[in-house]
Amino acid sequence: MHYWQMDVFAERPLTGNGLAVFDDARGLSTATMQALTQELRQFESLFLLPGEVAGEYAARIFTVEEELPFAGHPILGAAALLHHLYEPGDSGHWRLRLSMKTVELRTRRQGQGFYAEMDQGEAEWGVRLSGEDARIYAEAFSLAADDLDVRYPACVVSTGLPYLLLPVSSAALARARQNRADLDRLLAGIGAVFVYLLDVDALEGRTWDPLGVVEDVATGSAAGPVAAYLVEHGRCVRDEPFVLNQGRFVGRPSRIDLRVGTDNRVRVGGAVQLLSRAELLVNPSLLA
Missing domain, CATH: 3.10.310.10 (Diaminopimelate Epimerase; Chain A, domain 1)
Structure with missing residues (x-):
């Protein structure tokens, strides 16, 4: 199982808000997701699960203390990672299903990284x-x-x-x-x-x-x-x-x-820099 580290709202690497994203979190329990977030010590971590249609994924977001129903920079970072993994073209369109809402996102390649924008809906x-x-x-x-x-x-x-x-x-x-x-x-x-x-x-x-x-x-x-x-x-x-x-x-x-x-719909966007890709060596079933 792999996870990625990236910076969001970052014009260059090592600025902006850090984030860890697990690109396929199937098999991880809620308790394991929480424990991994605490282990990585990022402000937030996001866990992706495949959806039923192309371009759609379920997403769960954790801080070191709790699971969040919604957050901003993790969603943008996850969309940029999906573009990196699955979209060879310059632009992409994604849907992330959270516990409280589904968020539409658009991404594009920008320099050595990506640009991601989400539609947060009406305030x-x-x-x-x-x-x-x-x-x-x-x-x-x-x-x-x-x-x-x-x-x-x-x-x-x-x-x-x-x-x-x-x-x-x-x-x-x-x-x-x-x-x-x-x-x-x-x-x-x-x-x-x-x-x-x-x-x-x-x-x-x-x-x-x-x-x-x-x-x-x-x-x-x-x-x-x-x-x-x-x-x-x-x-x-x-x-x-x-x-x-x-x-x-x-x-x-x-x-x-x-x-x-x-x-009246609010759009929030920013640059995303991918920093590293790491592998979880422990079998996820042993962490449950």
Whole structure:
């Protein structure tokens, strides 16, 4: 059994968000997929299973802590790998079936790597916070009320995973540090699972795992909500591409390409660099 390592939202190797993809995970149990993800210590790993029609695959995504119903950069990386393995031409079209939705993707060869774009669908809008409630979440990242960008509301938006988008100043984004271990409980009260700190002027963001231990490098599942939010509030223009930057504060600069169409569907894309191919030497049946 083989797996691949790659960088997503990466203009060159060793930038962007790292990922491991198992190209044929038949025979692996859920517990084994979780254990392999913990062993590889990537932020996320994706396991592909053949579908019933050409170009369609089932996909399961794991962090070191849990399985996710949806994620961004693993899906893009998997599509690029499928192109590398099965599409000799310059462009490809893929469908990945997740537990909560099926995602359409297009890929193309680009330089020494690939470019992948997904259709995340229309955004769903949740709770809009008052200034006082937004302050509580700012304090969870060691920030104060005057660090918030009050021109834009804090609100929950989802294209698969619900994020609290919290607009802050450029200076606040740079010094933010999560300081609450119970942030997931706090977020559950407003129907969100993560917070995404957003510098609206610079089009740059940051987010962490629920415990605040690991900062994510480039978050495709947050980028879709951000795209819808920026268009809704007039910062970016519908049907025109724009770029969200992330990863600067962890030394992994990442470029996330965004577009919201006239149909309100959000497209998220980026460059993918394949790094290595490895072989799992242990018989998978012995890992169950």
